[in-house]
Amino acid sequence: MYIRELSNPEYDNFAKNYPYGSLYQSCEYSFVMNNNGFETMFLGMIDDGNNIVAATTLIIEKQAGFKYAYAPRGFLIDYNDYNLLETFTTLTKKYVSKKDIVAIKLSPLIVRNTYNVKTGQIEHNPNYDTIFNNLNKLGYFHFGYNNMFEAIKPRYEALISIDKPYYEVFSNLKKNYRTKIRSAAKCGVKIYRGDEKDLPYLYMNSSKDHKEDLKYYNDCFYFFKNTNRIEFFYAKIDTEVYLRYIQSQYHKYEQLSYQINNSILENNSANKEKLISKKIKIDKLFNKYKNELVEATKYIREYPDGIIAASALVIKYRDEAYLIIDNLDKKYARINAKQLLIWKLLEKYSNNGYKTFNLGGFTNPNMANNPYKKLNTYKMNYNPIINEYLGDLELVTNKALYFVFKKSAPFINILKK
Numbered sequence: 001m002y003i004r005e006l007s008n009p010e011y012d013n014f015a016k017n018y019p020y021g022s023l024y025q026s027c028e029y030s031f032v033m034n035n036n037g038f039e040t041m042f043l044g045m046i047d048d049g050n051n052i053v054a055a056t057t058l059i060i061e062k063q064a065g066f067k068y069a070y071a072p073r074g075f076l077i078d079y080n081d082y083n084l085l086e087t088f089t090t091l092t093k094k095y096v097s098k099k100d101i102v103a104i105k106l107s108p109l110i111v112r113n114t115y116n117v118k119t120g121q122i123e124h125n126p127n128y129d130t131i132f133n134n135l136n137k138l139g140y141f142h143f144g145y146n147n148m149f150e151a152i153k154p155r156y157e158a159l160i161s162i163d164k165p166y167y168e169v170f171s172n173l174k175k176n177y178r179t180k181i182r183s184a185a186k187c188g189v190k191i192y193r194g195d196e197k198d199l200p201y202l203y204m205n206s207s208k209d210h211k212e213d214l215k216y217y218n219d220c221f222y223f224f225k226n227t228n229r230i231e232f233f234y235a236k237i238d239t240e241v242y243l244r245y246i247q248s249q250y251h252k253y254e255q256l257s258y259q260i261n262n263s264i265l266e267n268n269s270a271n272k273e274k275l276i277s278k279k280i281k282i283d284k285l286f287n288k289y290k291n292e293l294v295e296a297t298k299y300i301r302e303y304p305d306g307i308i309a310a311s312a313l314v315i316k317y318r319d320e321a322y323l324i325i326d327n328l329d330k331k332y333a334r335i336n337a338k339q340l341l342i343w344k345l346l347e348k349y350s351n352n353g354y355k356t357f358n359l360g361g362f363t364n365p366n367m368a369n370n371p372y373k374k375l376n377t378y379k380m381n382y383n384p385i386i387n388e389y390l391g392d393l394e395l396v397t398n399k400a401l402y403f404v405f406k407k408s409a410p411f412i413n414i415l416k417k
Helices: 008-017 027-035 082-097 128-137 166-172 175-186 196-203 214-225 239-266 272-302 330-335 337-351 373-380 399-407
Strands: 002-005 039-046 052-063 066-071 101-106 111-116 122-124 156-161 189-194 230-237 307-317 320-328 356-362 385-389 393-396
Touching: 002 082, 008 027, 008 039, 008 052, 027 039, 027 052, 027 214, 039 082, 052 082, 052 101, 066 399, 082 101, 082 128, 082 393, 101 399, 156 166, 166 175, 166 337, 175 337, 189 196, 189 337, 196 214, 196 230, 196 307, 196 320, 214 230, 214 307, 214 320, 230 337, 239 272, 307 330, 307 337, 320 337, 330 337, 337 356, 356 373
Parallel strands: 066 101, 320 356
Antiparallel strands: 002 039, 039 052, 052 066, 101 393, 111 122, 111 385, 156 356, 156 385, 189 230, 230 307, 307 320
């Protein structure tokens, strides 16, 4: 066997047909990174029959005379096959060392544990310990089990199974979330498909939350659009429909408040306390809609064409749809536009035959005092499966250069994408 560089079509064909893979192992992602200042390379291991049996993308950062490579989501290889992994590791180290690459960092899709949010069950991958020990034996350094987002790619991911009829997907959501979705539709929230000119909506009121800049997402749109793998959607509040809905709710509770007041005045029985308790609840809702009526009147006056309240960018790869980034204008959070938007995406990709909707990063569900508790709680409303991966590894490929490299300034740019 031997290692050689693969052409774009060679690598793309192998990656698309390999038993598993991530969009971060696609040609398009490499093109995005190349356009953001990184050198990229596709390597393949060839057997005696001239077949590709393993491959990887390498994204290379150059800094201060050194080259450091990153294999996003690891290698396309059967990690259970020790002999194959050993040969690939040895040959790859030798090949990239000649290119003066000091090391390769990788965050492979090796599942350690799977958490079922709905049932609370945790399933350990029976092959994990053997794979981990084999990697350690072959010289891969493990950076540890981080709990949050310290690694290059999230060590935990929330995945929703959508390989079923859309109504079953909907019924799997938590009940309170289904209520919010229905409420958003009644409030006049409508979902639209956008294009690259609409991408600035992703940064509306929340650009400080995103580590990637707008150029990065424009590049994603450009390269993944060529293969019809990227879509952008936004949720818009129809202010006229919203006003009518709030008016109807206001009048409904105004009438109920009037009726229960009369019932209390006419009732002298022990049931009166129950009526008073009911009146308190009704009056609370009446005041709620009274305040919202003021806001709704303001919205239609200031935004007669509607209000964009949420947006989402999705990349489709193989049988999985990835929520790359989403945004919510928190001023309108109570209208639940984001909840309706995500649901419509689940419905769409379920109907289109995709098996998984990837909600993106999660943090350790067992961690106490979790600063990302709100993020976890939000994603748990979808009753996802949480995959816990191995984490980041490093393979030193040129010991002499690596020693000097470690004494120099750390590489930081590659950690941003």
